Amino acid sequence: MPRYAMVVDLDRCMGCRACMEACKVENNTPTAAFWMYVFRFEEGEYPNTYIWFMPRPCMHCDNPPCAKVCPVGARYKREDGLVATDWDRCIGCRYCEVACPYGVNYFNWKEPVRNYYLDWGERDVRRVTNGQTPPYRNPDLDRPYGEEKRRVAGGGRLKGVVEKCTFCVQRVEEGLQPACVANCPAFALHFGDLEDPQSSVSQVLGRKHSWRLLEELGTEPRVYYVGAHPAHPESRQIEEVKARV
Amino acid sequence: MSVQVQRLPYGVGRFQVGFWLFILVLLSVVGWGIYAYSRQLVEGLVVTGLRDIGTMGGAAWGLYIAFDVYFVGVSFAGITMAALIRLLRLEELRPVSRMAELLTIVALVLAAFSVLPDLGQPVRGIVNLLRYARPQSPFFGTFTLVISGYLFASLVYFYLDGRRDAALLARIPSPLQGFYRLWAAGYRDTPAERERHHRAAFWLAIAIVPLLVTAHSTLGFVFGIQSGRPGWFSTLQAPAFVVMAGVSGIGLLLVIAAVFRHVLGERERLHEAIFRWLGGLLALLVLVYLYFTVAELLTTTYTGHETEVRLTLALLTGPYAWLFWVSMGALVLGLVALLLPYVPSVVPVRVPSFRPAFTRAAGLAAAGAGLLLMIHRHGPRLAPAAGAGPEPEWVGWVLAGLAVVFVLSWFPLFARSVVAAGVAGGLLVNVAAVGKRLLIVVPSQTHGTLLPYGPGSYTPTWVEYSVVAGLFALGTLLYTLFVKVFPIMEVAEEQ
Numbered sequence: 001m002p003r004y005a006m007v008v009d010l011d012r013c014m015g016c017r018a019c020m021e022a023c024k025v026e027n028n029t030p031t032a033a034f035w036m037y038v039f040r041f042e043e044g045e046y047p048n049t050y051i052w053f054m055p056r057p058c059m060h061c062d063n064p065p066c067a068k069v070c071p072v073g074a075r076y077k078r079e080d081g082l083v084a085t086d087w088d089r090c091i092g093c094r095y096c097e098v099a100c101p102y103g104v105n106y107f108n109w110k111e112p113v114r115n116y117y118l119d120w121g122e123r124d125v126r127r128v129t130n131g132q133t134p135p136y137r138n139p140d141l142d143r144p145y146g147e148e149k150r151r152v153a154g155g156g157r158l159k160g161v162v163e164k165c166t167f168c169v170q171r172v173e174e175g176l177q178p179a180c181v182a183n184c185p186a187f188a189l190h191f192g193d194l195e196d197p198q199s200s201v202s203q204v205l206g207r208k209h210s211w212r213l214l215e216e217l218g219t220e221p222r223v224y225y226v227g228a229h230p231a232h233p234e235s236r237q238i239e240e241v242k243a244r245v
Numbered sequence: 246m247s248v249q250v251q252r253l254p255y256g257v258g259r260f261q262v263g264f265w266l267f268i269l270v271l272l273s274v275v276g277w278g279i280y281a282y283s284r285q286l287v288e289g290l291v292v293t294g295l296r297d298i299g300t301m302g303g304a305a306w307g308l309y310i311a312f313d314v315y316f317v318g319v320s321f322a323g324i325t326m327a328a329l330i331r332l333l334r335l336e337e338l339r340p341v342s343r344m345a346e347l348l349t350i351v352a353l354v355l356a357a358f359s360v361l362p363d364l365g366q367p368v369r370g371i372v373n374l375l376r377y378a379r380p381q382s383p384f385f386g387t388f389t390l391v392i393s394g395y396l397f398a399s400l401v402y403f404y405l406d407g408r409r410d411a412a413l414l415a416r417i418p419s420p421l422q423g424f425y426r427l428w429a430a431g432y433r434d435t436p437a438e439r440e441r442h443h444r445a446a447f448w449l450a451i452a453i454v455p456l457l458v459t460a461h462s463t464l465g466f467v468f469g470i471q472s473g474r475p476g477w478f479s480t481l482q483a484p485a486f487v488v489m490a491g492v493s494g495i496g497l498l499l500v501i502a503a504v505f506r507h508v509l510g511e512r513e514r515l516h517e518a519i520f521r522w523l524g525g526l527l528a529l530l531v532l533v534y535l536y537f538t539v540a541e542l543l544t545t546t547y548t549g550h551e552t553e554v555r556l557t558l559a560l561l562t563g564p565y566a567w568l569f570w571v572s573m574g575a576l577v578l579g580l581v582a583l584l585l586p587y588v589p590s591v592v593p594v595r596v597p598s599f600r601p602a603f604t605r606a607a608g609l610a611a612a613g614a615g616l617l618l619m620i621h622r623h624g625p626r627l628a629p630a631a632g633a634g635p636e637p638e639w640v641g642w643v644l645a646g647l648a649v650v651f652v653l654s655w656f657p658l659f660a661r662s663v664v665a666a667g668v669a670g671g672l673l674v675n676v677a678a679v680g681k682r683l684l685i686v687v688p689s690q691t692h693g694t695l696l697p698y699g700p701g702s703y704t705p706t707w708v709e710y711s712v713v714a715g716l717f718a719l720g721t722l723l724y725t726l727f728v729k730v731f732p733i734m735e736v737a738e739e740q
Contacts, residue, residue, distance in 0.1 A: 034300050039697070056696065065473055071384035072377040091373050092290075092365020094305040095384060101473025101695045103299025107365065110289035159289040160365025214695055217472050231697050233551050240699040242302045245291055 002080050002193040004167060004222065006181070007201045007210070008055050011227035012188035015040050015053030019180035019189060026168060026179035027154045028137050030115040032243040033106035035165035036180045041235040051238070052228055055189065057180065058083065058104040058165035059213060059221035066096035066105065075162075078146050081222055082167050085153040090161040097162060101214050105164045109245045112157040140170040167191070255509055255732045258419055264729070271722040278715015281708045282362055290365060294704045302701030304690040308709040309363035311682040312716065316356035317391055317464055318486070318678060321494030323349025323399055324457050325526075331450035338522060340514045340734045341502050346403045347727060348498060353396040355720045360387075362712050383470060386463025395460045398453040405446055408432045409439070410736045421730055428731075461487040468685060475552040476545070476689035485537045491530040493678035496579075496671035499523050503668045505733060514734060520667040521586070527667075528583040531576055531674060538573070552695055559692040564702070565684060572680030574645070578652050579673030585656060586663040608651020615644035 015038055023029065023036040039054040060083045067075040067083060074089040075096050085096075097105035109115075118125055141154035146169070153163035168178035172191075176182065181189040192199030197206075201224075204210075208226040215221070253259075285292050296303025326345035329335045364370040374388055411428035414421070432438060462483040468474070469482025499520065506515040542561075545553040560569045652669070659666035691701035727733075 032301055033297075037300055041697070065471065069382050069384070069471075071379060071382040071388075072373040073379050074373075074377075089369075089373055089377060090366065091370040093363065093370070093384070094365070095382070095467075097298055097305040098690060099471050099473060100298075103297075103694055103696060103698055105299075105305075106297050106301075107305065108289070109296065110291040158366070162365075214473075217695075219473075233697070235697050237697060237699055240302070241300045242699075242701075244296055244301050244303070 001195075003195050004060070004081050004172065004191070005194045005201050006057060006060075006167070006178075006223045007190040007204045008223065008225045009188045009190070009204065009208075009227055010052065010054060010225055012186045013038070013053045013055060014186050014188075015051075016185065018183050018185055019055055022179040022183035023165070026138065026171070027141065027166075028112075028116075028157075029106070029154070029163070030108065030112045030245070031117055032245050033163070034241070035104070035106070035163070037104075037241070039231065039235075040238040041231060042238050043234050043236070054225070054228070054231060055180070056102065056104065056213075057167070057223060059102055059219065059223045060165075060167060062220035062222060063218060065099040065101065065217075065219060069095045069099045071095065076148070076150065078148060080146070082146075082169055082172075084145075084150065084166055084169065085162060085164060086151045087153060087156040087158060087161045087163070088151045092160040092162065094162060101217055101219065105162050107162050108157075108159045111159045115245060138170070143170070145169050145173055253414060253417060253419055253421070253732070254736055255511075255728075255734060257414075257729060257732055258421055260729065264725075267725065268722065271718045271725070274718035275715050275722060278712050278718065281711035281715070285362060285708055285712075286367075292706060292708045294706045294709060296701075296703075298690050298694060298701070299696075299698050302691070302699065304687050304701065304703035306363070306686050306690065307703055308683070308705045308713055309359050311679070311686045312713050313356050313359040313363070314464055314486075314686070315493060315679055315682045316352045316359060316716075317387075318461070318490035318493045318682075319352040319497050320349040320356065320391075320395065320399075321457070321461065321487075321490035322352075322498040323347075323402075323494075324395075324453055325491065325494065326498075327402055327446075327450045328454045328457065331447050332454070335522070337516075337518050340511075341498060341519055341523070343403070343406060343733055343735065344501050344505065345498050346399060346406060347724060347733070348494070348501060349399045350396065350403060351720045351723050352494075353392060353399065354723070355716050357392050357396075358719070359713070359716055383463065383467040386459070387467065390456065390463050391460045395453075395456050398449070398456065402446065402449050402453065404428070405442060405449070407731065408442065409434050410732055413736050414732070424730065458487055461490040468689075473695060474689045475550075475693040475695070476556045477685070477693075479541065479544075481537055481541055485534065485541075488530055488534045488537065489678060489681060492527065492534055492576075492674050495523055495527045495530065496674040496678070499527065499667040499671035500675075503664050503671075506664065509733075511734070517663050520663045524583045524586070524663060524667045524670060527670060527674065528580055531580045531583070535576065535580070552693065556688060556693045559688055559700070560684060563692070564700075565688050565692075568680050569684055570645070572677040572684065574649070575673040575677040575680070578649070579670040579677065582652070582656070582659045582666050582673065583670035585659040586661075586666050588660060605651065605654055608647055608654065611644050611647030611651065615648070 017038045019036050020034060020038055027035060029035055035057065037056045039056060041052050041054065043050045043052070060081060062081065064075070064077055064083050067077050071093065072089055072091055074086045074091070075083065076086065077083050092107065094105070094107055097107060120126070120129065137157060138154070141152065142156065144150055145152050152166045152169050154166065168176075171178055177191050181191040190200040190204055192201040194202060196202060204226060205224060210224040210226045211230060212221045212224055213230060293307065295305060295307050298305050323346040326338060326342050330338050330342050361367045361370065378385060378388070408429055409432065411425045412432045412434050415425035415429050465483030465486030468477040469479055472478045502515055502519060502523070506512060542557065545557045559565055655665075655669065659669060687703050691703055
């Protein structure tokens with residue numbers, strides 16, 4: 001059984017947010033939901049300032065606070081370490097969301113089809129699309145996955161359930177990299193099997209000093225960071241994204 | 246048996262115009278709440294002020310959860326009375342026993358109903374909680390111990406407690422005779438039956454007293470064991486929930502007892518000793534809670550853990566300061582009001598002697614102006630949006646000062662009447678209880694993120710306010726209707 005992990009090389013990340021875009025395209029997440037999010041930080045005082053970037057996917061913790069508190073077991077930890085959400089079981093209580101210290105959960109506050117960036121019914125849009133609504137949805141997400149044969153977030157697209165990063169399980173099970181990793185132009189993101197010494201994650205972790213976010217909470221994240229340092233109180237976000245539904 | 250009751254006591258079965266008007270008002274509020282909830286069912290929770298924690302800078306739990314916690318807290322009253330009366334043999338408290346039990350049952354029904362609107366998938370909520378229940382989730386205790394166990398035990402206790410009266414009332418010809426006969430279920434109030442009944446109620450009281458601690462603790466653990474939320478993660482959370490439950494439950498019971506004392510004109514049965522007893526108990530619980538608050542504030546600020554300090558500052562001086570200080574002020578004023586009747590008359594209570602009519606008018610004007618100003622300034626916001634301009638602080642403080650003067654002007658009355666003091670204390674501590682529930686639930690989400698997302702905000706919308714108002718109206722409706730079909734106090738044995 002593989003042990004999947006992600007390594008984020010902060011020395012390479014240039015904050016282009018291509019991963020956020022790739023995630024949106026692959027998983028068709030609704031407006032203001034960022035399964036992958038890139039912090040853009042500024043530190044120091046002018047003129048001695050320093051800018052750096054920190055991608056934040058779901059940490060896929062080995063001791064996931066979200067899965068612990070789920071009253072119905074909709075949030076579950078897969079054998080291979082991925083933390084997934086069964087949209088067919090979720091009751092929408094959002095306990096996972098308040099329990100998560102990383103803020104990676106996104107609730108479908110309204111019907112996702114009515115919450116995309118473009119209103120396909122609008123007159124100007126219809127003129128371009130000729131009245132056709134594109135299938136803005138990835139059918140792969142609707143299938144059950146893993147040994148558990150269970151649903152993963154992004155399928156169904158119901159309102160009133162919680163969704164979050166799946167490490168693109170629909171791609172991983174076909175031997176592909178998650179969309180964010182595959183589309184990073186700077187090779188800052190690595191994804192692979194920790195059990196395999198030849199995998200890029202094992203290689204990078206073997207060479208460089210790594211750290212994890214909020215390690216002191218004991219959540220055992222599966223996302224490792226190399227380079228830079230954990231964000232601290234002096235890390236100011238350059239632009240706070242407060243996009244709301 | 247020397248009981249001779251000619252007609253149904255305590256206004257049971259007598260429906261006047263005023264009663265129907267009251268019911269009509271309540272029904273329309275309930276209807277409005279249902280309409281608001283229907284909007285939410287159709288549109289999704291987007292019609293509420295709730296949003297995702299993190300990049301959306303919102304709170305995922307808000308008014309609904311806060312009031313769920315509040316309603317569960319109110320249910321504290323019934324079991325406490327059962328314990329005090331049955332186990333400590335405080336027979337003088339008997340007249341409020343049924344009021345308290347009914348309060349517990351109604352409050353638990355409301356608690357269950359206030360969780361439902363919080364769920365994104367309410368139907369699944371009911372089905373899946375039974376199908377896939379996980380004991381590892383802190384919610385499990387809420388649904389088993391609190392909603393099921395507590396409610397069921399209270400219903401059984403309530404039923405047994407009312408059987409004697411049902412048997413007595415079944416002898417009087419009335420349209421409700423069949424109902425009473427059903428309730429009495431063969432009970433005839435013979436000495437042997439009464440003895441058996443007392444024994445059953447005694448053991449039932451013993452069995453449900455542990456629920457007093459466990460049920461209210463489970464709700465505290467929902468928050469207290471989340472290490473990822475500063476302000477929640479605290480050993481004190483569960484004990485503080487138990488104590489605050491007592492504060493709100495006993496407080497509301499005092500108010501209800503006073504209402505029945507007035508409406509039914511039962512000054513003899515609902516005598517002052519009851520109010521003295523409950524007021525003293527309430528004052529004690531408030532003192533314990535204030536002590537917990539001090540301990541909590543000292544723990545979070547002394548070491549200077551960055552995220553804890555940020556959250557505490559948001560409470561003390563930040564966007565939640567007004568709610569925090571209003572709650573603490575209400576708690577302290579309530580405590581003082583409750584203690585006033587105990588001040589021996591030899592100690593001269595010097596209250597600033599304004600003309601009472603003048604101060605009351607000034608206080609009411611101040612409260613009204615303050616409310617209008619607050620609504621005008623930021624709408625019914627809990628936390629002002631980031632772009633809101635600076636507030637002239639002194640306006641708020643002047644208004645708060647006037648409000649304090651207003652409460653103070655009633656103090657001579659509280660010193661004279663233990664009932665008035667109980668009502669004022671009960672109302673004030675319930676204001677504080679709602680405030681503290683909100684302060685527990687919301688700030689840790691908007692200002693307690695461990696990654697540097699920046700502060701968020703939460704503004705309840707009309708839908709949330711309407712649903713909560715509808716729940717209160719539903720509770721009052723259930724209570725009122727019950728009072729009209731069954732005596733709210735034990736039927737007195739008249740010679």
